[in-house]
Amino acid sequence: MALLQQILYKVKIISVAGAPVSEVSDLQTDSRKVKPGSCFIAVKGTLTDGHSFINAAITGGASVVVCEILPATLSDNIQYIVVGNSAVAAGIMAHNFYGELSGKIKLVGVTGTNGKTTIATLLFKLFSQLNYKCGLISTVQNQIAGKILPSTHTTPDAISLNKLIAEMYAEGCTYVFMEVSSHAIDQHRIAGLTFAGGIFSNITHDHLDYHKTFDEYIRVKKQFFDSLPSFAFAISNADDKRGAVMLQNTKAKKYLYSLKTMADFKGKIIENSLRGLVLVINDIEVHCRLIGTFNAYNLLAVYGAAVCLNENKQTVLQVLSGLTGAEGRFDYMVSRNEKIIGIVDYAHTPDALLNVLATIKNLKHGEEKVITVVGCGGNRDKAKRPVMAEVACQYSDQIIFTSDNPRNEDAAQIIKDMEAGVPIIARKKYISIVDRKEAIKTAVNLAGQQDIILVAGKGHEKYQEINGIKYDFDDKKILSEMFQLVGK
Ligand SMILES: CC(=O)N[C@H]1[C@@H](OP(=O)(O)OP(=O)(O)OC[C@H]2O[C@@H](n3ccc(=O)[nH]c3=O)[C@H](O)[C@@H]2O)O[C@H](CO)[C@@H](O)[C@@H]1O[C@H](C)C(=O)N[C@@H](C)C(=O)N[C@H](CCC(=O)O)C(=O)O
Numbered sequence: 001m002a003l004l005q006q007i008l009y010k011v012k013i014i015s016v017a018g019a020p021v022s023e024v025s026d027l028q029t030d031s032r033k034v035k036p037g038s039c040f041i042a043v044k045g046t047l048t049d050g051h052s053f054i055n056a057a058i059t060g061g062a063s064v065v066v067c068e069i070l071p072a073t074l075s076d077n078i079q080y081i082v083v084g085n086s087a088v089a090a091g092i093m094a095h096n097f098y099g100e101l102s103g104k105i106k107l108v109g110v111t112g113t114n115g116k117t118t119i120a121t122l123l124f125k126l127f128s129q130l131n132y133k134c135g136l137i138s139t140v141q142n143q144i145a146g147k148i149l150p151s152t153h154t155t156p157d158a159i160s161l162n163k164l165i166a167e168m169y170a171e172g173c174t175y176v177f178m179e180v181s182s183h184a185i186d187q188h189r190i191a192g193l194t195f196a197g198g199i200f201s202n203i204t205h206d207h208l209d210y211h212k213t214f215d216e217y218i219r220v221k222k223q224f225f226d227s228l229p230s231f232a233f234a235i236s237n238a239d240d241k242r243g244a245v246m247l248q249n250t251k252a253k254k255y256l257y258s259l260k261t262m263a264d265f266k267g268k269i270i271e272n273s274l275r276g277l278v279l280v281i282n283d284i285e286v287h288c289r290l291i292g293t294f295n296a297y298n299l300l301a302v303y304g305a306a307v308c309l310n311e312n313k314q315t316v317l318q319v320l321s322g323l324t325g326a327e328g329r330f331d332y333m334v335s336r337n338e339k340i341i342g343i344v345d346y347a348h349t350p351d352a353l354l355n356v357l358a359t360i361k362n363l364k365h366g367e368e369k370v371i372t373v374v375g376c377g378g379n380r381d382k383a384k385r386p387v388m389a390e391v392a393c394q395y396s397d398q399i400i401f402t403s404d405n406p407r408n409e410d411a412a413q414i415i416k417d418m419e420a421g422v423p424i425i426a427r428k429k430y431i432s433i434v435d436r437k438e439a440i441k442t443a444v445n446l447a448g449q450q451d452i453i454l455v456a457g458k459g460h461e462k463y464q465e466i467n468g469i470k471y472d473f474d475d476k477k478i479l480s481e482m483f484q485l486v487g488k
């Protein structure tokens with residue numbers, strides 16, 4: 001049980017009604033999770049309004065209701081607390097409920113359209129190798145000092161988020177690196193948290209189904225930096241058109257990183273190939289295992305954050321040189337005998353597939369073939385199927401269409417939908433193999449010395465979802481097994 005008065009610390013209360021309650025058992029924003037003695041916070045959502053579930057929450061046992069508008073009829077023995085914004089209140093209350101722990105650890109948030117998972121994961125790996133106990137909150141997975149927990153959101157809801165941070169604190173974590181999505185900022189999932197630092201990667205047109213306009217998307221992202229405290233650091237990408245704007249109104253100490261202009265954290269690419277990056281960062285040369293210019297930016301952001309957190313520059317670069325990126329994000333291996341490069345990437349949209357294939361094309365230096373294994377998910381946007389196929393054909397020498405997560409659809413039909421997008425001139429360079437394992441094996445059989453195999457779409461996922469059942473499936477593991485089996 002927790003004292004209601006303490007949980008309401010810093011919440012802007014407009015009025016209070018009903019029967020006074022001194023303690024609550026927990027906080028819930030979902031009436032379906034309410035238990036006897038819960039405090040139910042009615043949040044206006046994107047689909048429905050939590051206010052319409054107040055009665056259900058009371059029936060479930062809630063003794064306190066936090067809301068923006070009082071219900072027409074008040075129930076007996078319930079305390080009602082009216083606030084200006086329930087989502088903000090939920091954030092602050094969750095932070096108080098779990099012991100205001102974000103200020104007791106160093107919490108670093110990463111926001112931007114691309115690179116959040118990579119930057120947060122690299123920071124987690126770096127600080128873990130520097131012998132700190134760390135937490136990671138990301139799209140791919142959450143981690144508490146090495147213990148892996150599944151992730152459902154890029155940034156969890158306020159209650160789950162504060163609970164997770166409390167678990168990290170209890171395990172002795174001193175740093176938590178987390179992704180901050182624009183949805184989370186907009187829905188106040190991070191309200192009440194004290195950040196030690198914030199990092200901006202970049203912003204491009206995305207998520208406009210949610211934010212409606214690009215200006216609104218920028219405004220939401222900027223709110224994160226506007227809310228950082230003066231003792232925090234704010235690091236931004238000087239080479240992004242909106243990099244400077246992000247830091248315009250922040251109280252935090254401002255830093256910029258760049259590959260192009262003078263900046264606090266200045267980097268230069270000396271070598272950029274499918275075998276890694278050679279960079280000079282603040283006059284120190286560093287050989288990294290990550291691939292592509294975008295990863296040079298990610299590495300600079302990580303380096304900058306580590307320096308802001310008072311780590312030794314040489315040591316940071318030394319550790320960074322050995323790190324691989326986030327699982328399933330341009331995740332690559334080299335086959336033992338024929339030095340075939342195998343890349344597993346989460347790219348499951350035409351845009352992402354184009355980015356990965358364009359990066360491969362820019363980095364390969366000779367006549368190496370690019371063989372792409374790709375499919376599309378079932379029960380999702382059908383319009384993207386032919387477009388994905390077209391992109392794959394445009395940038396690959398050979399393509400194998402296969403199944404992704406067919407879910408409740410017929411995998412062969414999904415592939416047919418993809419085949420409709422194959423340009424006439426590319427008809428001879430694709431084949432279709434429904435069984436994903438067979439498709440990967442065929443790609444390995446087709447590949448010669450130094451060729452490049454891209455297995456796209458599932459990245460870090462460890463399953464294939466077919467008719468409601470998730471079967472074990474791991475692209476990276478299977479690719480590696482096939483290299484061995486085929487003897488390449
Ligand atoms: C569009 C969106 O972001 N929706 C999020 C939002 O749900 P919502 O606003 O739709 O909720 P709602 O269904 O309208 O319900 C409103 C309120 O009524 C409550 N309710 C609802 C039903 C009921 O019976 N009882 C009840 O109390 C709900 O708990 C909620 O508080 O708030 C929920 C709780 O925080 C989130 O789980 C949910 O994420 C959905 C599942 C989602 O898919 N979100 C994606 C788009 C998302 O957030 N993505 C970003 C990453 C984006 C990226 O960079 O790729 C992320 O951070 O994960």
Ligand SMILES: Nc1ncnc2c1ncn2[C@@H]1O[C@H](COP(=O)(O)OP(=O)(O)OP(=O)(O)O)[C@@H](O)[C@H]1O
Pocket residue numbers: 112113114115116117118119139154179201202294295297298326328329330345346347355356
């Ligand atoms: N700094 C960057 N700039 C542009 N593209 C990037 C950057 N970092 C990674 N990418 C590309 O975007 C893809 C997604 O990267 P990552 O998962 O790190 O980003 P994210 O912001 O977490 O996106 P998501 O929420 O979709 O996972 C990668 O596979 C890579 O192709």
